[in-house]
Amino acid sequence: MKNIILTQQEIDHKTKRIAYQIYETFPDDTEIVLAGIALNGYLFAQKLATEIEKISDIKVTLCEVKINKSQPLEPVETSLKAEEYANKSLVLVDDVLNSGTTLIYGVKHFLDVPLKKFKTAVLVDRNHKQYPVKADFKGLSLSTSLRESVQVVLGEKEQYAFLED
Numbered sequence: 001m002k003n004i005i006l007t008q009q010e011i012d013h014k015t016k017r018i019a020y021q022i023y024e025t026f027p028d029d030t031e032i033v034l035a036g037i038a039l040n041g042y043l044f045a046q047k048l049a050t051e052i053e054k055i056s057d058i059k060v061t062l063c064e065v066k067i068n069k070s071q072p073l074e075p076v077e078t079s080l081k082a083e084e085y086a087n088k089s090l091v092l093v094d095d096v097l098n099s100g101t102t103l104i105y106g107v108k109h110f111l112d113v114p115l116k117k118f119k120t121a122v123l124v125d126r127n128h129k130q131y132p133v134k135a136d137f138k139g140l141s142l143s144t145s146l147r148e149s150v151q152v153v154l155g156e157k158e159q160y161a162f163l164e165d
Helices: 008-025 040-055 101-110
Strands: 002-006 031-037 059-066 089-097 117-125 137-141 149-154 159-164
Touching (some): 008 137, 040 089, 040 117, 040 149, 089 101, 089 149, 101 117, 117 149
Parallel strands (some): 031 059, 031 089
Antiparallel strands (some): 002 159, 149 159
16 A cells, blocks of 8 residues: 655655755855755755755765675676765665665765765665664654655656655
């Protein structure tokens, strides 16, 4: 059974709010990197970039991050070379923070490069972490049972998030 937890309008509102929070966190930066975890994290990063550029003069550079979720120890791939984000402020973006596995391996990858400032953003935080990782910016915190899963749909025509048993 699908239980809608975020409508398109709510996703839009939460995206705007997180964009303002990011802007407030990096007020002196002229450029930030939004590193979105493929696939939905990158789509969410694109939405955030659009909103940040509407409300500020900050130049947003998008970076797609590929993590093998079933084999997270495999090397992380990014669409930007390390020197393209070194010494810049970076926000690692994903759609849902489940156990924290994907986010923690993403964080680990970016710790190998000197960054000016490093934050994390998620649309939905499930509060079931196996790793000590937190989202600095989150749209919705949700306590769910372990057998429930949160799915986010970020299509061109429709966007919503739902809880599935």
